[in-house]
Amino acid sequence: MPKKTPTERALYSCAELAFNKNHFKEAQKYARKALSCKRPKILGKTYFLQGKIQVKLGNFEDAITCFKNAKEAGYERPEDCDVNIGSCHLMIDRPWQALESCLAACRNEKYHRLGDAYNQVGLVYMKMGKYSDAIDYFKKALNENTLSNPGIAKINLGEAYSHSGDHKAAGESFKEAKAFFQAANGVPFLQLLERLISKEKQKGKGTDSLKESLIETELLFRVVNRLIRQAVWDEDQQIKIVSLATQVGQILEAKLEAAKEYAIHVVPASDRPPERERLTLSLPPPPPTNYFLSLKAWSSNLPLMSKKDSKLKNIQHIVGGGYFIWWKEKGIVIDPGIDFRNNFHDYNRHLDDIDAIIVTHCHIDHAHDLDAIVDMLRENKSILQSQNKLRVKKQVIIMMDQQTHFAKEDEIAKVVGEDNCFLLKKMYKDSINNKLRDVGIHIKVHPFATQHNCKGSVGLAMEFLNDDSCAETIFKLGITSDTGWTSYLAEELRDCQAIIAHFSKTDKNDIFSYEHPLENTHHLGYRGAHQIIKDTKAQLFILAEWSAEIGDFRFQVAQLLSMEDVGKNKKIIPADLGLLFTLPSVAGEPVTIRCSSCHELVPFSSIIIGNPSNPYGSIVYSCKNCQGK
Ligand SMILES: [Zn+2]
Numbered sequence: 001m002p003k004k005t006p007t008e009r010a011l012y013s014c015a016e017l018a019f020n021k022n023h024f025k026e027a028q029k030y031a032r033k034a035l036s037c038k039r040p041k042i043l044g045k046t047y048f049l050q051g052k053i054q055v056k057l058g059n060f061e062d063a064i065t066c067f068k069n070a071k072e073a074g075y076e077r078p079e080d081c082d083v084n085i086g087s088c089h090l091m092i093d094r095p096w097q098a099l100e101s102c103l104a105a106c107r108n109e110k111y112h113r114l115g116d117a118y119n120q121v122g123l124v125y126m127k128m129g130k131y132s133d134a135i136d137y138f139k140k141a142l143n144e145n146t147l148s149n150p151g152i153a154k155i156n157l158g159e160a161y162s163h164s165g166d167h168k169a170a171g172e173s174f175k176e177a178k179a180f181f182q183a184a185n186g187v188p189f190l191q192l193l194e195r196l197i198s199k200e201k202q203k204g205k206g207t208d209s210l211k212e213s214l215i216e217t218e219l220l221f222r223v224v225n226r227l228i229r230q231a232v233w234d235e236d237q238q239i240k241i242v243s244l245a246t247q248v249g250q251i252l253e254a255k256l257e258a259a260k261e262y263a264i265h266v267v268p269a270s271d272r273p274p275e276r277e278r279l280t281l282s283l284p285p286p287p288p289t290n291y292f293l294s295l296k297a298w299s300s301n302l303p304l305m306s307k308k309d310s311k312l313k314n315i316q317h318i319v320g321g322g323y324f325i326w327w328k329e330k331g332i333v334i335d336p337g338i339d340f341r342n343n344f345h346d347y348n349r350h351l352d353d354i355d356a357i358i359v360t361h362c363h364i365d366h367a368h369d370l371d372a373i374v375d376m377l378r379e380n381k382s383i384l385q386s387q388n389k390l391r392v393k394k395q396v397i398i399m400m401d402q403q404t405h406f407a408k409e410d411e412i413a414k415v416v417g418e419d420n421c422f423l424l425k426k427m428y429k430d431s432i433n434n435k436l437r438d439v440g441i442h443i444k445v446h447p448f449a450t451q452h453n454c455k456g457s458v459g460l461a462m463e464f465l466n467d468d469s470c471a472e473t474i475f476k477l478g479i480t481s482d483t484g485w486t487s488y489l490a491e492e493l494r495d496c497q498a499i500i501a502h503f504s505k506t507d508k509n510d511i512f513s514y515e516h517p518l519e520n521t522h523h524l525g526y527r528g529a530h531q532i533i534k535d536t537k538a539q540l541f542i543l544a545e546w547s548a549e550i551g552d553f554r555f556q557v558a559q560l561l562s563m564e565d566v567g568k569n570k571k572i573i574p575a576d577l578g579l580l581f582t583l584p585s586v587a588g589e590p591v592t593i594r595c596s597s598c599h600e601l602v603p604f605s606s607i608i609i610g611n612p613s614n615p616y617g618s619i620v621y622s623c624k625n626c627q628g629k
């Protein structure tokens with residue numbers, strides 16, 4: 001017997017690891033390599049794994065061959081092979097062969113998954129329309145303590161009863177199934193619904209029976225109820241969920257309106273999200289190009305503080321938010337603070353547009369809505385899971401400052417995967433950038449430490465790269481995030497063509513006294529911004545993260561800085577919710593800014609900034625034609 005070589009074992013482990021992470025193509029590659037080693041001892045095991053991989057890839061014929069090979073190569077549990085061969089045959093509509101294989105597995109009474117094998121036989125009989133045989137086998141399965149999912153078997157039993165016309169027994173089964181799933185957040189019910197809907201679509205026989213049985217248990221009403229409850233909460237999933245509920249409603253021939261009323265009735269009023277007065281926005285579609293979109297108006301903790309501050313008491317719409325970058329068909333969210341999710345939705349962006357999220361520090365005006373996005377990703381994942389569409393799930397990369405990472409990594413990793421969570425620190429930038437390249441995000445990030453009252457906070461320089469080779473930098477953008485001025489800040493942002501500078505607070509001293517200390521502050525303020533403009537070569541400065549408590553001075557500060565010596569030949573503009581500028585697609589292409597009135601993209605040097613018509617109103621970005629309108 002030849003000794004097992006480390007290479008072979010390693011290849012198998014790689015395949016197994018990739019399989020467990022749902023990277024089936026990769027798993028297939030490793031399994032193939034492992035099989036080419038031809039080591040008899042591990043051959044059966046590898047063939048078996050390759051079979052499971054083929055099932056996930058939808059290659060059922062190949063899978064059958066693999067499971068047969070595994071058996072021949074002496075795989076230690078031949079019954080596992082038989083059950084899998086059976087379920088593959090069933091998938092490609094060969095119930096008789098499926099039956100033969102599954103029954104073969106049942107012959108060994110000591111088989112460690114006998115319950116599952118019985119359940120599989122039941123499914124085969126159901127497919128054949130032999131409902132009483134199916135009922136027998138589901139019952140047998142439920143008597144075995146080797147059955148891995150009794151809830152599913154109960155649903156199967158209910159379905160078989162239902163087809164055989166015994167709605168009472170079917171109803172009982174469904175009720176019992178429900179008990180198994182209470183803890184599982186109802187996801188299997190969605191599977192059940194999927195099944196029902198697909199049967200309705202095929203107009204297969206027996207649908208009416210199933211419907212009757214489900215109505216008997218009020219199960220469908222509950223599922224509709226759950227769907228609509230979820231829709232009330234989850235704006236971004238609303239259309240999908242309501243359309244699912246509508247389909248169920250149609251199948252039930254019940255009026256959806258009635259179902260909706262029923263659903264809303266059971267949502268306690270206090271649990272409902274507060275009504276939020278939407279800004280009246282006539283928003284243009286996103287431009288067909290790469291862009292930076294400010295979805296942030298003010299430092300976003302202010303809306304929460306406004307009631308206590310007499311100056312802010314009557315001010316509406318002081319919203320916070322975050323930033324969104326679109327580069328070569330990939331979306332990057334930066335600092336999703338309070339209001340981010342609402343703004344993102346108002347501006348017609350969706351969960352599917354997000355490929356990466358960056359959090360620079362843990363203050364709520366930068367990180368508050370991270371949880372909301374992660375929740376949506378989790379929900380999306382469970383919906384995909386329930387549709388067995390896991391293999392189309394895309395990766396979302398999440399990069400977090402030290403404290404956010406410490407607090408949230410475990411939870412977030414469960415949703416996006418451990419490999420996609422990163423601690424945003426200079427020392428890890430190579431592994432972060434390799435990952436971004438691997439998932440097709442052609443951006444490099446360069447985090448650097450900031451001076452802020454938040455341990456581990458960072459600012460960013462971002463390089464936007466050309467194509468797959470990522471060899472050429474087309475544009476470099478700096479984001480100071482919240483920071484006081486530091487001696488190394490200009491160095492970190494040295495090659496940036498545009499800089500988003502977080503201005504935050506100022507006061508008379510800051511603006512008028514040149515002796516005002518630059519160091520030991522937590523925010524740039526006027527003097528810090530002045531120094532950055534002086535020390536860097538960027539042509540475009542966007543002043544953001546405004547603090548509103550001493551008044552609306554955004555326009556005036558930008559004007560003042562533009563009139564200073566350091567501001568000559570540079571464009572200094574305040575950011576507001578909705579500010580959009582393009583990122584050049586080729587090096588040297590001019591940056592353009594979207595006019596708030598006509599929505600044309602105009603070169604940044606010619607954009608005209610309008611003072612808001614009333615304090616705390618919207619900043620106006622005008623092209624020459626729209627100026628003064
Ligand atoms: Zn902060």
Ligand SMILES: [Zn+2]
Nearest residue numbers: 299363365482
């Ligand atoms: Zn902040």
Ligand SMILES: [Zn+2]
Nearest residue numbers: 595598623626
């Ligand atoms: Zn215009």
